[in-house]
Amino acid sequence: MIIKAIRTGIVSIPLRKPFKTALRTLEHLRSVVVAVDTDTGTTGLGEAPPTGAVTGDSLGGIRGAIHEFIAPRLVGKDIANLDDTLNTLDAACLKNTSAKAAVDIAVHDLFGKLYGIPLFRLFGGFRNRIETDLTISVNSPEEMARDAREAVGRGFRILKTKVGKEPTLDLARIRAVREAVGPDVVIRLDANQGWTPREAVRIMRTLEAADLGIELVEQPVPAHDFEGLKEVRDGIDTPVLADESVFSGLDAERLIALRAADFLNIKLMKTGGLRGARRLAALAELHAVPCFMGCMMESKLSVTAAAHLACGRAIITRYDLDSPSLCAADPVRGGAVLDGAWLSLPEVPGLGVEGIDGVEWD
Numbered sequence: 001m002i003i004k005a006i007r008t009g010i011v012s013i014p015l016r017k018p019f020k021t022a023l024r025t026l027e028h029l030r031s032v033v034v035a036v037d038t039d040t041g042t043t044g045l046g047e048a049p050p051t052g053a054v055t056g057d058s059l060g061g062i063r064g065a066i067h068e069f070i071a072p073r074l075v076g077k078d079i080a081n082l083d084d085t086l087n088t089l090d091a092a093c094l095k096n097t098s099a100k101a102a103v104d105i106a107v108h109d110l111f112g113k114l115y116g117i118p119l120f121r122l123f124g125g126f127r128n129r130i131e132t133d134l135t136i137s138v139n140s141p142e143e144m145a146r147d148a149r150e151a152v153g154r155g156f157r158i159l160k161t162k163v164g165k166e167p168t169l170d171l172a173r174i175r176a177v178r179e180a181v182g183p184d185v186v187i188r189l190d191a192n193q194g195w196t197p198r199e200a201v202r203i204m205r206t207l208e209a210a211d212l213g214i215e216l217v218e219q220p221v222p223a224h225d226f227e228g229l230k231e232v233r234d235g236i237d238t239p240v241l242a243d244e245s246v247f248s249g250l251d252a253e254r255l256i257a258l259r260a261a262d263f264l265n266i267k268l269m270k271t272g273g274l275r276g277a278r279r280l281a282a283l284a285e286l287h288a289v290p291c292f293m294g295c296m297m298e299s300k301l302s303v304t305a306a307a308h309l310a311c312g313r314a315i316i317t318r319y320d321l322d323s324p325s326l327c328a329a330d331p332v333r334g335g336a337v338l339d340g341a342w343l344s345l346p347e348v349p350g351l352g353v354e355g356i357d358g359v360e361w362d
């Protein structure tokens, strides 16, 4: 199965409501869709959204990297030699982890189709369904309480509450969400780098004293501040999850050596795709550090790829794959089956995605 051509297009999906974090506000999900065509007539699909605030990638940058750097080197490569194809992809250019992720996903899709195996089986086959959390955007405490109640009504039992924009308001926000949903719903926090280490310790100590039952806090401090992350972890009782601090296995290695995080959040757009994510997960396995599988504002296409890895590996114990649930429509045919908070994977080769509607191909 030889790669003949790589095409890209754009898909745009309206969100149910604007998505707000400490870093950005989004009203639409816009993403690059990649199709890798082969000489057998089989096509592999992948996707990468631009997440400028985290990866630095833009729609134009993702497409540019694919067409200028990646496609010329990958055309002619044999899908059966997965390692050679992925080594060539990695070496095509520096950084550009989102562009690489989109192509890596499509190449894995083809490899699975070539050998008739669903990717989660190839990755280890530990489970075939997972329960995701749902993100509650940063807003007034009243609006966040309303959104939290609505989420629980839709079947979500784990809420990820965004905080970190105005530290003084955060306590009121969490209190409002906890009061709205009662004691049984899991609440995790994501500060998206919004706090200094000192603020993080002070705010988290206050939340701990208020007994609001916070499961963990994600990325309290700026991405580069590994020592600050450790300071927070050492200064509070609540577990700490590293997200923007950990792109690759090399970042994970440093964080683990520093003992700066209790959990690592794996996202395909940071690792450059499934192979980088598998390497990160393998390192976490060696050190028994449990992982999250997360996503950016992605359609169900690349979220299905993330779900395959998350289902494949036992070390990936928590799931933040909610972006399809934040969308007002799902243009992806096939792939993960969504039922409330649950994503399940059918026994279909590769990703199991049949296609995606509404893509403007170039």
Ligand code: MG
Residues within 6 Å of the ligand: 190, 192, 218, 219, 243, 244
């Ligand atoms: Mg995060």
